[in-house]
Amino acid sequence: MSLHSSPYTEDLRLAHMIADSVDSQTMGFFNSMDFEVETKPDLTPVTVADRQAEELIRGQLGRARGRDAIYGEEFGSSGSGPRRWIIDPIDGTKNFIRGVPAWATLIALVDHGEPVVGLVSAPALGRRWWAAKDGGAYTGKSLSSAKKLSVSKVSKLEDAYFSYSSLYGWKEIGRHRNFMDFTETVWRTRAFGDFWSYCLVAEGVVDVAAEPELNLHDMAALVPIVQEAGGRFSSLDGDPGCSGPNGIATNGLLHDAALAALSPDNPSPV
Template sequence: MTVPAYSDDLALATRLADAADALTTARFRALDLAVSAKPDRTPVTDADTAVEDAIREILSTERPGDTVAGEERGGTAGSEGRAWVIDPIDGTKNFLRGVPVWATLIALVEDGTPVVGMISAPLLGRRWWAARGEGAHLRDAAGERRMSVSKVATLGDAYLSTTDLNSWTEYHSREKYLALTEACWESRAFGDFWSHCLVAEGAMDVAAECIVNPWDVAAAQVIVTEAGGRFTDLSGAETYEGGSALSTNGLLHDEALAVLRRQ
């Protein structure tokens, strides 16, 4: 029997997610939660830094030769070698407000391509993961199952999840946001990691974000593609480093890009 190429890395990602969940759930709604602002005015909590530090400590023992790039402590993945790309809490604003939609995102990037992705949202009771060539999986209250994207074939029948209109106005295009939402059957704003995970599950057909960082979407890229979907930036480049993100069931991708490219 052939052992999957990334089985050890996926097992390690599971351990990292377990350690992160223990810390985040203990600090969620904590009265003494310490909050500060980064230079871009986005919030960071003591839980964010504690999770990233804990993950880095485990990786320093288990994968001392790998690079680590995280939202809070810095670092870059590069285009060669192995790097773990970490977002300790994706959805920090939700975490601060007591909204249970946040997750720890863990990706292994090999020679510039995400090959393992782990997204754990403990307050939602959901965890998504994938490894290259091994499919994408979900564990929730109903148990564990392999995921696959939807079969919706036209945007007019599609369920879209996207982000705040003000962000599109500031960083991309208000007109293109409206064009995409109007081209689809329905639109929602689940936001952040959840939009892309729902595409991988087949619950959503399209997810679009006008501004992201690499740690926001590295894990999502491999999860969506292993579920049979397609992941690019808004220009169509197949990268997690393009500063934006578009994930679809694959059937709708070119049509969505065409809408976003219209003048």
């Protein structure tokens, strides 16, 4: 593989080094299941594994990129400046606490508002996905052992493979009917959920992934991976990137059609 064309290659290498350390820590908790589960004010679960993982990432970023700002799911914002690292220490905590291996650490770099580095490390799956702006998107176990990613060429919704997390949330944003119609229109649906849906879009295995409720830390690392693989990532209203309260990723060819089908302004079945 070659990342020499990206000005963010060294930042990506740093993200890999940090992920190596975090993977060892989170897998220790996952294998032992020796932790208590708490409920945050937003009613989502959190464990000591989430907090310690974020603390480890913050510590290493502080030493290596002391001038950069940091935003993490568990400890919020620190620092200021045009470069900001976005951390989701364990994406898929509900899977994590039940022993399901589909969870990951998400590390992103946003430069002047644009996600330019994204790394997703899922050690229990033995997989990692990453990208840097203008450097391509890859998957594998390490930088030295990687496969370049490319989205699918499916051009019709009726031939598309659609992945999501759950039914929860679609009704709250007024798109439950659209969502149900959409699942009946596409070729196949599966709820791979969380980070995995979007990484599968980048791999070309899934054609559309969408969720009705997302936060910045859920999406920032995924945007460069999808885009560098040739796809598109936006809010359900079409705002590019991860600035909205929800997200949809496609192979690009299906993006406009998927947005239209999932729009609350769509009055009839797709």
